[in-house]
Amino acid sequence: MVLGIITLLIAILAAVGLFREFKRKNFFAVGFAAITIAVFGWFSIRTILSIIFPESS
Template identity: 45%
Template sequence: MQVGEFVFGVMMLVVAILSAFAVIRELKTRNFFAVAFATASLFLFGWYSVMTIYSQLFTS
């Protein structure tokens, strides 16, 4: 397991969590353009971080 890639995956997970907060905040203000970008960021960073962590922990 390479520690650098695992740490990068965790950092991207933090970015995905912040994107989830951004989606909620922008839904309250009804800024749907920002909701679209925050949702796209949430899915992209979330998928990348989960797959990076998965590949570091469960594959050889």
């Protein structure tokens, strides 16, 4: 459960960075932030769901 929460925090921080870099029009950083949100967000959601519902994964 701790791993899921840590990766969720990373995804949230990447979302903050995405909006900040979008304001600065740094689209290279926006791309990396979007990829980070997608990967860490998906991993954290699936990790938390597999702990809550162990038979569905």
